Amino acid sequence: MTSVPTPIPSRTQYVLDAIRHRILTGRLTPGQALVETELAAQFGVSKTPVREALKTLAGTGLVVMSQYKGVTVRMVDADMAREVYDVRLLLEPEALRRAVGRGALFDAAREALTRADDATDTAERSLANREFHRALYLPCGNPLLGRMLDEVRDQAALVSAVAWAADPSWEREAAEHREILRLALDGDADGAARVLHAHIASFVARAFPEPGPEEGQR
Incomplete structure (x- = not known):
């Protein structure tokens, strides 16, 4: 049986699209830290959709999550x-x-x-x-x-x-x-x-x- 992907909530999708756009257009640069509280304030949402968006972006390889450094835009080498x-x-x-x-x-x-x-x-x-x-x-x-x-x-x-x-x-x-x-x-x-x-x-x-x-x- 084929599983159906779970729809992404609209606020999370909004944040996800906005962060992705900023990364791919160079407004957020490789190695730059992505702080949940700052992003939540910028987008006018709680930390939850920001956290979920960052997890999705980590899955696509655009950001890196580290226990010690937090979340950063992926470096390109x-x-x-x-x-x-x-x-x-x-x-x-x-x-x-x-x-x-x-x-x-x-x-x-x-x-x-x-x-x-x-x-x-x-x-x-x-x-x-x-x-x-x-x-x-x-x-x-x-x-x-x-x-x-x-x-x-x-x-x-x-x-x-x-x-x-x-x-x-x-x-x-x-x-x-x-x-x-x-x-x-x-x-x-x-x-x-x-x-x-x-x-x-x-x-x-x-x-x-x-x-x-x-x-x-x-």
Whole structure:
């Protein structure tokens, strides 16, 4: 028998969405402490929905709960970035290949790409790019595959936010997005998957390059 997920109470969902948005847009930075009483006062709620929201965010990998340090926004380093992007490389191109093969229209991807192009700041662009990738893999026809990619997309967006802060490369990535969508709309499943794989791999390689032989020996 399939279990039905328990709905998240509305106040908890409100706090959850607000904290997630602040993390993914850089208003809350990696390593920053998240204090329940302060957040409750900011959002005008009791500590209970804040505590439940932080537990959910810990489950998605955006925050870390420690007995000694409390709750903090997750730090991003090369190991974390490569771990998250390795999962994307394994699953996302295949999900797109299947979506193209099923004749997906990708209307949501086109809309997200337009929002990214029209964005006036990095935060808005980051959220639009996140939705663009989701719109590519969600019509794959395998709900479990979609949920697995959903589980890492917050962490991937956090990696992107940190990388963009150090080296804004969104124009290059936007051009790659347009090529991926063009191939998908043309029905070229293998081509779209191949370019998506290269897109994901090149981003993490640029943002978190592997150490050279000499660096590795230090």
